[in-house]
Amino acid sequence: MAITRDDVLHVAALARLDLTEDEIARLELQLNDILEAVGKVSELDLSDVPPTSHPLDVVNVFRADEPRPSLPLDDVFANAPERDGDFFRVPPTGETAA
Amino acid sequence: MIDTLRLTAEEAIGMLERNEVSGAELRAAYRAAIDAHDEELHCFLTLVDDDENDGVPIALKDVISTKGVQTTAGSKILEGYDPVFDSTVAARCKSAGLQLLGKTNTDEFAMGSSTENSAFGPTKNPWDPTRVPGGSGGGSAAAVSAGLTPWALGSDTGGSIKQPSSLCGNVGLRPTYGTVSRYGVVAFASSLDQVGPVTKTVRDNALLYGIISGRDECDSTTVDVPPVELPDGEDLRGLRIGIPKELNEADGIEPGVRDAVRLAIELCNELGAEVGECELPRAVEYGLACYYLVAPAEASSNLARYDGVRYALREGADDYYEMVSRTRDAGFGDEPKRRIMLGTYALSAGYYEAYYGQAQKVRTVIAREFATAFERFDVLVSPTSPTVAFKLGERTENPLAMYLADVLTIPPNMAGLPGLSIPCGLSEGLPVGLQLIGAQFSENTLFRTGHALERAIGFDTVPERLR
Numbered sequence: 001m002a003i004t005r006d007d008v009l010h011v012a013a014l015a016r017l018d019l020t021e022d023e024i025a026r027l028e029l030q031l032n033d034i035l036e037a038v039g040k041v042s043e044l045d046l047s048d049v050p051p052t053s054h055p056l057d058v059v060n061v062f063r064a065d066e067p068r069p070s071l072p073l074d075d076v077f078a079n080a081p082e083r084d085g086d087f088f089r090v091p092p093t094g095e096t097a098a
Numbered sequence: 099m100i101d102t103l104r105l106t107a108e109e110a111i112g113m114l115e116r117n118e119v120s121g122a123e124l125r126a127a128y129r130a131a132i133d134a135h136d137e138e139l140h141c142f143l144t145l146v147d148d149d150e151n152d153g154v155p156i157a158l159k160d161v162i163s164t165k166g167v168q169t170t171a172g173s174k175i176l177e178g179y180d181p182v183f184d185s186t187v188a189a190r191c192k193s194a195g196l197q198l199l200g201k202t203n204t205d206e207f208a209m210g211s212s213t214e215n216s217a218f219g220p221t222k223n224p225w226d227p228t229r230v231p232g233g234s235g236g237g238s239a240a241a242v243s244a245g246l247t248p249w250a251l252g253s254d255t256g257g258s259i260k261q262p263s264s265l266c267g268n269v270g271l272r273p274t275y276g277t278v279s280r281y282g283v284v285a286f287a288s289s290l291d292q293v294g295p296v297t298k299t300v301r302d303n304a305l306l307y308g309i310i311s312g313r314d315e316c317d318s319t320t321v322d323v324p325p326v327e328l329p330d331g332e333d334l335r336g337l338r339i340g341i342p343k344e345l346n347e348a349d350g351i352e353p354g355v356r357d358a359v360r361l362a363i364e365l366c367n368e369l370g371a372e373v374g375e376c377e378l379p380r381a382v383e384y385g386l387a388c389y390y391l392v393a394p395a396e397a398s399s400n401l402a403r404y405d406g407v408r409y410a411l412r413e414g415a416d417d418y419y420e421m422v423s424r425t426r427d428a429g430f431g432d433e434p435k436r437r438i439m440l441g442t443y444a445l446s447a448g449y450y451e452a453y454y455g456q457a458q459k460v461r462t463v464i465a466r467e468f469a470t471a472f473e474r475f476d477v478l479v480s481p482t483s484p485t486v487a488f489k490l491g492e493r494t495e496n497p498l499a500m501y502l503a504d505v506l507t508i509p510p511n512m513a514g515l516p517g518l519s520i521p522c523g524l525s526e527g528l529p530v531g532l533q534l535i536g537a538q539f540s541e542n543t544l545f546r547t548g549h550a551l552e553r554a555i556g557f558d559t560v561p562e563r564l565r
Contacts, residue, residue, distance in 0.1 A: 007443070015398060015442040016405075017435060018423035027439055030497055034440060037498055040387040041456045044380070044463070051458030052465060054289055054319070055275045055514025056538070061318040075182040081412035088407050093418040 003031045100127035103245035103560045107302040110154045110248055121152025121197060128155050128199055132246045139222045141241035144168045145200040153195030156306075157247040159238050160201040161208050162293065163282035164188045171284040172204040172216040172234075175429025179410045185282025186317065187251060187293050187310045194309045199247050202237030206431045207401065208258050208286045210234050211503035214494050215433040222490070223266060225528055225561040229487040232262030232503070238296045239266040243561060249297045249306055253283060255290045256389055257482075257507030260519040263296055264482035264531020267521040267559050269303045269548065270296045272507075274538045275514035276321045278307075279314035287396035290389075290511055298559050300520060300548040304328050307541060327542045329549035335370035337547060339363075340475030343375055344382035345506055345533075351484040354525025359481045362522040362532050365554045366479070371547075376471045376478070378509065381464040385509035388464065390501060391444050391457035392512070398441030401434060436497060465513040472537040477547050480506055482519040482531030510535045518544040521557040529557075 008028050012019045019027065073086060082089040100119065113119040129145075136142055143160050146167055158164060161171045163181035165188075170176045184192065191198070205215035213221040213236030221236040223229040224244035231240040235252030239262035242250050252259040254272035263270025271294040278293045285291060295306035308326035341363060346356075367373050406412035406425030413424040430438070444453035471478060484506060493500040510517050515535055522532035532551070536544045558565075 003443070008439070011439050011443045011446065014446060015438050016402075016419070016423045016426055017430075017438065018420070018427040019435075020427070023427075023432075023435065027436065030436060031439060031443065033498060034390065034436075035443075038387040038390045038440075038453070038457075041384055041391065041460050042452060044384065044456075044460065046456065046459040046463065049459045049462050051455060052461040053458060055465070055512075056319065056321065058276070058319070058321065063315065071182060078182050079179050079409035081406060081410070090407055091416055091418045091421050094416075 003028060003035060100124065102127050102131045103564060105248060106299050107154050107248040107297065108299070108305060114153065125155055125197060128247055132199070135244050135246060138227055139224060139240055139244055140219055141202055141221050141237045141244070141246055142200045143170060143203050143218055143237070146198045149197035151192060151195050151197040153197055154248055155199045156191055156196040157199045157202050157238060157241050157250040158188060159235050159250070159252045160204050161253050161284040162188055162251060163284070164198065164201065167198070167201065169201065169284070171208070172206040172218065173429065173431065173434070174217045175404050175411045177410065181282070183282060186279035186314045188282065190310050202235070202241055202250060204237055205234035205433065207284065207397070207434050208234040208253055208255060209397070209433045209437055211257070211261055211500050212493065213237060214490065215431060217431050220490060223487045224564060225267065225487065228489060229528070230265065230490055232265035232483070232487065234258040235296065236262045239263050239268060239270065242266070242268045242296050242298060243559065244564065249295060249302055251293055251310065252296050253291060253293045254511070255287050255393060256511055257504035259294045259296060260482050260507045260517050260531070260533060261504060263519045265487040265529065267529030267557070267561070268296060268298055269300055270294065270519045271303050271307055271541070272511065272517045273307060273311060273541060274516040276319050277311045277323045277539070277541070279317040279320050281314055281316035285400040287393040288400060289396060290393060300545055300552050301328055303518070304545045324539060324542065327545065329545040331546055332550055332553055333370045334366055334547060334550050337371040337477065338475045339366050339371045339373045340376040340471055340478045341373065342378045342471065342478050342480060344378050345480035345509070348382060348484060348505060350502060350505070351481055352486065352525060355481045355484065355486065355530050358523030358525055358530035359532055362551060362555065363479060365551060369550055369554060374475070376475060378467045378471060381467045381509040384460050385464060385512060386501065386505050388457045388460040388512055389508045390440070391453050392461065394437040394441030395444050395454050396441070398438045398445065401438055404429060461512050464509055468510065468513045468515060476536070476540070476543055478535040480533050482507060482533040486525050486528035486530060506533060514538060516541050516544055518548045520548045520552055521559060522555055523557065527562065
C-alpha cells in the first residue's frame, strides 16, 4: 500500500497543513516506511475480535443538566489572535474555501 | 544547607513540619540549583518567580495547564499561551500546598522519546550531557535527577514518564488509565494519555500519586481510586512475579540492560517472591504497530483545535482556510506533522478498517494477553527501555528508530495498565530502569514491590558527575 505524492497532498489538505515542497518529499518517504511497519497489524486474522476504543470497562457518566457559570468572555478571548467584540475575528471564507 | 541532590520530598515535608526549614528557604535552594545547572541541562521552559504556597516545591511538565503561567506543550504553535484555568492536577498540587517552580521541557505535544522534538531545544541528561534524557518528559526526569526539583509531574502516552525515568535514574509511575484527571492537560492521544509522578523514591511517588489521583467531575473517564498505601515493607513474600519472555528478550535490548534486570529478578526471589515465566506473544510483537496507528489517529483529531482562531499562533492570509493551513504548517514541528499525516491517513476513507479498525482489534488482543498473565501473577517485570540513554542526534533522522525506544513500555499502556519504572543498576555508567507492570488499579502493589526492591538494590539516584 505505497503512498504516492498525490496521497500526501490529499491527506495534507484533509489535515489543513500547507506543506512545503521539502516536507512533501520527506513525508512521502517517511510515511511509506512507517506504514510498512505499522501495516504489520494486518497479518492477524481478527474477524471475531471486538475493537477496543477505551481501556476501562466504564459506562456512561451522567450529571444533572443544570446551568452553571461559564468562563468570563474576557478570559475566553484572552489568548485569541484577533477579537471583534464578542466574536473571534477570522479572514473571510471566500471562493477558495474547500 | 539543603542538599537538593539528595533531599526527598518526604524529607522536605518532615523538615517543614518540624520548622527546620521554611518554604521560602526550600524554594531558594531549588532556584539556586536551577540557576547553577539549567543553562546546561535545559529542563525548564518557564520559571515561576513566586508562588502563594509555601509547601514542597514541584515542577510540572509543560503539557499541564497552569493558570496564568505559559503552557506551550513544547510547541511554537502555543508559544505565549497563558491558560485561564488550572488543570485538575495543577489545582490539586496547589490545594496540597505545593509551590510551583516552573514548567518542564517536553517533546512537542509529548510526541517523542528524547525531548529533541521540543521546539525550544533539547534537554540534556544529567548523567551525561551528550546524551538524551529520554522523552517526552525529559525535562521533568532530568530536573528530578539533577536536584532541580524534589519531584515533578509528567504525562505518559506510550512511555513518556517511564522511559525518561529509566534513562535519568529516577522513579516514574504511569498510573492506571482513569485514575488521574486529564482535565486541562494538552491532549495527545486521549485513550492513552495519563499524568503521573516522577520522583527520587517510591515512597515520594506514592505520596504524589495520592495528591493527584481520584475521580474528577471535569474528566468523565476518571474513576474512584483505592486509598494509596505508603509502602514500608522490606520483603516480597506472598507476591507472584511474572517474567514475560517477549518483553525480556525483545530485539535491541542491550546486554548491560539485560544483566541489570536479571539481577533485580534474582533479588525478587531472595526477597521471598514467587517468580515464574509467562508469555505475551502478540502484545509485544504487534504493540508498537498498534500504538503507531491508534495514537496518531487520536492525535490528528486532538490537534485539529490548533486553527489560529482561539489561541496562540496565527499566520496571516486573506482567506480563512489558507490562514488555518499556514498557521498549522508554521506552528507545528516535524513530528506532530508526521503524526497528524499518519493519523489522518489511517482514518481516511478506504483505509480506516485496514489500519485504525484493525489496530483497535489488536488492542483487544493485547489486553486479553495481559489479563491471562495476571491470572497467574501480581506483577510483571521487564526492562523499561531496551537501551540506556542514547546520544543526542543519534536517532533524530530516523523516526522508526526513535519509535523503538518505547517498544517495551507501549504494550501495557495499550491495555490501560499501570507501570512503575525504578532504577535497578548501571550499564556503561548510565542508569537502567526496571519496569513493574500491574493489573488495573494495582498501584499499591507496584509501590510495595518497587519500595522493597529499591531498598534491596540501593541505587544512588544522584548522577555520578554531580556527586
